[in-house]
């Protein structure tokens with residue numbers, strides 16, 4: 001078995017999680033009658049301090065519902081650089097919600113002043129800026145935590161200009177564990193929050209969109225329209241409930257492992273790795289040669305990492321890789337980097 005550090009989505013459900021899934025009480029969720037889905041939605045809404053939650057098949061659907069539910073066609077959505085909702089969702093924002101994106105700041109995180117600079121003045125011939133989306137943690141910049149003080153200031157500036165605020169919190173669990181700030185406090189500035197159960201929490205499938213009762217009811221209709229109304233979805237919700245209970249606190253281990261991996265790689269010649277960026281479970285670094293070639297050579301030796309650009313490489317820690325395995329993977333990648341130099 002290779003040591004798979006491509007993503008925290010590659011985890012397999014544990015025996016205990018499979019047992020919880022097998023035992024789940026089920027009903028038809030399109031009728032609102034699946035008790036396990038209802039329990040998950042209640043628990044997630046409570047955890048994030050919002051009125052209601054909606055279980056959806058993926059984080060992509062959750063983000064797209066947030067766009068569909070809070071914008072009109074022709075609107076503009078302000079995002080940070082390489083936001084998942086604009087870059088990694090197959091152009092759905094344009095195709096489904098009919099919105100276009102404007103980027104604020106550089107590097108993925110931004111502040112209230114940068115948001116204000118991106119908001120278009122109100123005029124009939126300009127797009128209407130109606131939503132801002134922040135991503136915490138920010139995936140494409142290496143799992144950086146979006147500082148809460150910036151999210152708060154962004155939300156304040158957004159409200160002053162009549163914008164809604166969406167928080168793509170696919171890895172909000174990681175942000176909470178890394179900062180010690182509670183989930184509800186991190187979610188408070190946002191109107192809608194998307195969270196994923198299938199990343200670091202290790203559930204096989206599923207995300208949730210969380211917000212006001214009114215927004216969630218609108219999004220329930222939109223979810224059906226997108227084909228995301230599922231029937232005995234409690235099988236999936238049971239995995240998510242198990243993950244919420246058992247796999248949140250242990251994210252500190254993933255963060256510790258990522259730091260160890262990063263420190264080993266940062267010490268190699270020809271590597272550009274900003275240790276300050278390694279705040280959670282993602283390690284992003286630049287190599288002198290081809291990222292793709294490095295990943296292929298690592299794969300041949302049993303370590304899977306991803307090329308994110310011509311020189312950019314990503315490794316992600318998760319609950320299916322032990323400290324020992326992360327250590328082995330780091331040594332192998334370090335050896336390969338030294339070989340390139342020799």
Ligand SMILES: *Cc1c(COP(=O)(O)O)cnc(C)c1O
Nearest residue numbers: 058059060061084135139168170
């Ligand atoms: C993974 C991810 C999503 C959702 O991805 P799906 O694969 O559709 O579940 C959304 N936002 C971010 C930041 C992500 O990393």
